[in-house]
Amino acid sequence: MALAKAINESLRRALESDPKVLIMGEDVGKLGGVFRVTDGLQKDFGEDRVIDTPLAESGIVGTAIGLALRGYRPVVEIQFDGFVFPAYDQIVTQLAKMHARSLGKVKMPVVIRIPYGGGIGAVEHHSESPEALFAHVAGLKVVSPSNSADAYWMMQQAIQSDDPVIYFEPKRRYWDKAEVDPEAIPGPLHAARVVREGTDLTLAAYGPMVKLCQEAADAAAEEGRSLEVLDLRSISPVDFDTVQASVEKTRRLVVVHEAPVFLGSGAEIAARITERCFYHLEAPVLRVGGYHAPYPPARIEEDYLPDLDRVLDAVDRSLAY
Amino acid sequence: MTESTAARKPRRSAGSKATGTTGTKAGAAAAKAGTAGAKRTTRTAATKGPATELVQLLTPEGERVETAAYAEYAQYVAGITPDELRGLYRDMVLTRRFDAEATALQRQGELGLWASLLGQEAAQIGSGRATREDDYVFPTYREHGVAWCRGVDPTNLLGMFRGVNNGGWDPNSNNFHLYTIVIGSQALHATGYAMGITKDGADSAVIAYFGDGASSQGDVSEAFNFAAVYNAPVVFFCQNNQWAISESNEKQTRVPLYQRAQGFGFPGVRVDGNDALAVLAVTRWALERARRGEGPALIEAYTYRMGAHTTSDDPSRYRHDDERVAWEAKDPILRLRRFLESAHHADEGFFGELEAESEALGKRVREVVRAMPDPDRFAIFENVYADGHALVDEERAQFAAYQASFAEAEGV
Numbered sequence: 033m034a035l036a037k038a039i040n041e042s043l044r045r046a047l048e049s050d051p052k053v054l055i056m057g058e059d060v061g062k063l064g065g066v067f068r069v070t071d072g073l074q075k076d077f078g079e080d081r082v083i084d085t086p087l088a089e090s091g092i093v094g095t096a097i098g099l100a101l102r103g104y105r106p107v108v109e110i111q112f113d114g115f116v117f118p119a120y121d122q123i124v125t126q127l128a129k130m131h132a133r134s135l136g137k138v139k140m141p142v143v144i145r146i147p148y149g150g151g152i153g154a155v156e157h158h159s160e161s162p163e164a165l166f167a168h169v170a171g172l173k174v175v176s177p178s179n180s181a182d183a184y185w186m187m188q189q190a191i192q193s194d195d196p197v198i199y200f201e202p203k204r205r206y207w208d209k210a211e212v213d214p215e216a217i218p219g220p221l222h223a224a225r226v227v228r229e230g231t232d233l234t235l236a237a238y239g240p241m242v243k244l245c246q247e248a249a250d251a252a253a254e255e256g257r258s259l260e261v262l263d264l265r266s267i268s269p270v271d272f273d274t275v276q277a278s279v280e281k282t283r284r285l286v287v288v289h290e291a292p293v294f295l296g297s298g299a300e301i302a303a304r305i306t307e308r309c310f311y312h313l314e315a316p317v318l319r320v321g322g323y324h325a326p327y328p329p330a331r332i333e334e335d336y337l338p339d340l341d342r343v344l345d346a347v348d349r350s351l352a353y
Numbered sequence: 354m355t356e357s358t359a360a361r362k363p364r365r366s367a368g369s370k371a372t373g374t375t376g377t378k379a380g381a382a383a384a385k386a387g388t389a390g391a392k393r394t395t396r397t398a399a400t401k402g403p404a405t406e407l408v409q410l411l412t413p414e415g416e417r418v419e420t421a422a423y424a425e426y427a428q429y430v431a432g433i434t435p436d437e438l439r440g441l442y443r444d445m446v447l448t449r450r451f452d453a454e455a456t457a458l459q460r461q462g463e464l465g466l467w468a469s470l471l472g473q474e475a476a477q478i479g480s481g482r483a484t485r486e487d488d489y490v491f492p493t494y495r496e497h498g499v500a501w502c503r504g505v506d507p508t509n510l511l512g513m514f515r516g517v518n519n520g521g522w523d524p525n526s527n528n529f530h531l532y533t534i535v536i537g538s539q540a541l542h543a544t545g546y547a548m549g550i551t552k553d554g555a556d557s558a559v560i561a562y563f564g565d566g567a568s569s570q571g572d573v574s575e576a577f578n579f580a581a582v583y584n585a586p587v588v589f590f591c592q593n594n595q596w597a598i599s600e601s602n603e604k605q606t607r608v609p610l611y612q613r614a615q616g617f618g619f620p621g622v623r624v625d626g627n628d629a630l631a632v633l634a635v636t637r638w639a640l641e642r643a644r645r646g647e648g649p650a651l652i653e654a655y656t657y658r659m660g661a662h663t664t665s666d667d668p669s670r671y672r673h674d675d676e677r678v679a680w681e682a683k684d685p686i687l688r689l690r691r692f693l694e695s696a697h698h699a700d701e702g703f704f705g706e707l708e709a710e711s712e713a714l715g716k717r718v719r720e721v722v723r724a725m726p727d728p729d730r731f732a733i734f735e736n737v738y739a740d741g742h743a744l745v746d747e748e749r750a751q752f753a754a755y756q757a758s759f760a761e762a763e764g765v
Contacts, residue, residue, distance in 0.1 A: 138524060138525075195742075
């Protein structure tokens with residue numbers, strides 16, 4: 033099942049199992065979303081459950097907050113990463129803090145779906161990775177699946193969470209297919225996963241970069257290097273225990289994400305792992321990611337995005353210490 | 354303990370209690386407009402109320418206004434009893450007393466900041482008393498009078514201004530949402546909540562408060578639009594108190610605020626915000642309309658903030674005293690008192706008892722605030738997440754260890 037379809041199936045299951053679940057966003061109804069993630073849902077659940085909204089991101093999130101106050105569990109779609117900023121105020125000053133401000137009396141079970149990241153040849157504001165901006169805000173949970181099974185199960189868990197969850201969807205992986213078992217018993221939403229065991233170095237990634245890191249590990253294996261690959265899955269919180277356990281084994285860590293490296297989530301992981309594993313590390317934690325520049329035009333985005341060679345180059349640098 | 358430890362530890366534990374010191378007239382419209390039996394699904398709602406000039410039922414001299422153009426609204430207070438009128442008066446007097454006490458407490462250093470409602474009592478009490486128990490209220494940070502009408506203990510409002518919490522009450526206890534500091538955000542929350550009421554098939558309504566300054570915010574316009582598109586049962590209640598800190602109406606809008614509604618597809622009405630009776634009538638009209646499924650309405654309560662924006666503000670820098678003097682002549686409390694007296698609805702005994710009740714309220718507020726404890730230090734980590742978060746757990750443990758180190762340093 034394709035990743036986009038897995039999310040669709042997960043939303044369908046949520047709509048079926050809980051009458052309080054709502055889907056909201058621009059074009060989510062008849063069109064099924066610009067990526068068709070909500071395809072067919074309005075047809076089956078009606079305009080009251082799958083709500084086409086005015087073109088106003090702050091309005092979408094702000095009214096979702098009101099609906100949550102009334103007892104609903106809205107799942108809202110922001111059409112593209114770069115369009116979330118009109119809603120940023122509502123997310124940061126209202127959604128994230130309502131539970132604390134009410135001394136725990138009010139819950140905010142709102143999921144905000146954001147297709148994010150590059151690699152699809154889009155125009156500007158359609159390829160960004162703003163996850164660190166959300167992870168920095170207490171009160172929000174930030175997650176990103178990398179495969180269909182996680183996409184399915186993490187969406188179930190995000191909807192069931194009484195906390196607001198920012199659910200970043202790796203749009204360049206929407207069409208990647210993998211098995212989804214709707215009967216499986218998933219691990220916790222925040223838990224990282226060891227995708228591939230290895231002994232020489234740990235590659236940690238999430239969302240669209242997990243597949244790249246698996247490819248890098250394949251390529252490195254041909255050179256006789258054994259890389260461990262972690263799918264962090266959750267960006268806030270980060271499952272540092274799993275990262276620590278891996279680094280204590282491999283003694284080297286490279287963090288890979290599409291977002292700019294400067295003050296990105298890789299910086300936090302590098303700092304924390306340095307604190308936790310200082311005496312285990314054979315090399316400084318290295319990061320591979322975007323530059324401190326606006327996301328470039330599509331014709332040169334491959335130069336901006338981490339690719340196989342940049343990951344392997346970082347692996348080489350780490351192993352050279 | 355080591356010398357360096359001894360020197361370092363007490364310095365940060367000196368216990369500084371930072372409380373923070375931040376700080377057109379139009380002709381009478383057709384009475385039938387806006388009252389046709391529209392359903393919630395109606396997309397082409399009437400956009401005009403029965404009257405579009407300043408609705409007033411009591412003059413500043415306390416005389417009843419019997420203008421036919423206001424009859425559509427006046428019918429909502431036609432059966433009001435002397436007891437209810439005295440109740441409105443009592444609410445306004447006690448709210449003003451509470452507000453004055455809070456201002457004094459700020460001056461005495463007990464509160465970090467206070468946003469006074471002085472002058473806006475009629476707008477708040479008139480509208481607050483129009484709400485039904487199952488209606489839901491979304492305030493700004495100045496709706497102390499509305500909170501009073503909702504049965505919220507006024508001392509609960511002081512916690513955030515004292516700096517012991519960032520909200521502090523259960524919004525569902527009195528259907529009175531937490532104060533919202535970011536201007537206009539709550540208009541969207543109110544609209545979403547109202548959309549939920551429609552989905553539930555309930556017949557209650559929502560009222561969203563905001564000021565003239567908030568009318569410039571995108572969120573308020575987005576709320577108007579969502580409310581219109583979904584025909585949500587929400588009443589937007591704008592207290593136009595003439596000043597958004599130092600910015601006058603001229604800097605906020607080029608059209609009278611109540612006229613904004615028409616462009617979004619619902620009626621807007623300007624009411625004399627210093628006339629509790631008119632505010633009560635117009636708000637009842639709007640709420641009942643919303644409950645019937647006829648969608649949103651905008652009320653512009655034309656009033657005046659007699660004090661500063663907050664205790665950090667200095668109005669003498671941007672407005673003249675004569676403006677205030679002119680508005681003092683329209684005082685909402687004095688106006689209703691004159692009416693009560695001339696209609697023989699209240700005697701000296703009533704006013705005397707109210708004075709005593711007022712003083713008792715002030716005393717209670719003072720005592721409660723002074724006794725209000727600082728929150729537990731670990732409250733930092735409470736309620737950040739409903740489901741928990743590993744980073745919060747980790748940092749709470751670090752903080753606990755750090756706190757424990759003081760006890761060790763002191764040999765306890």
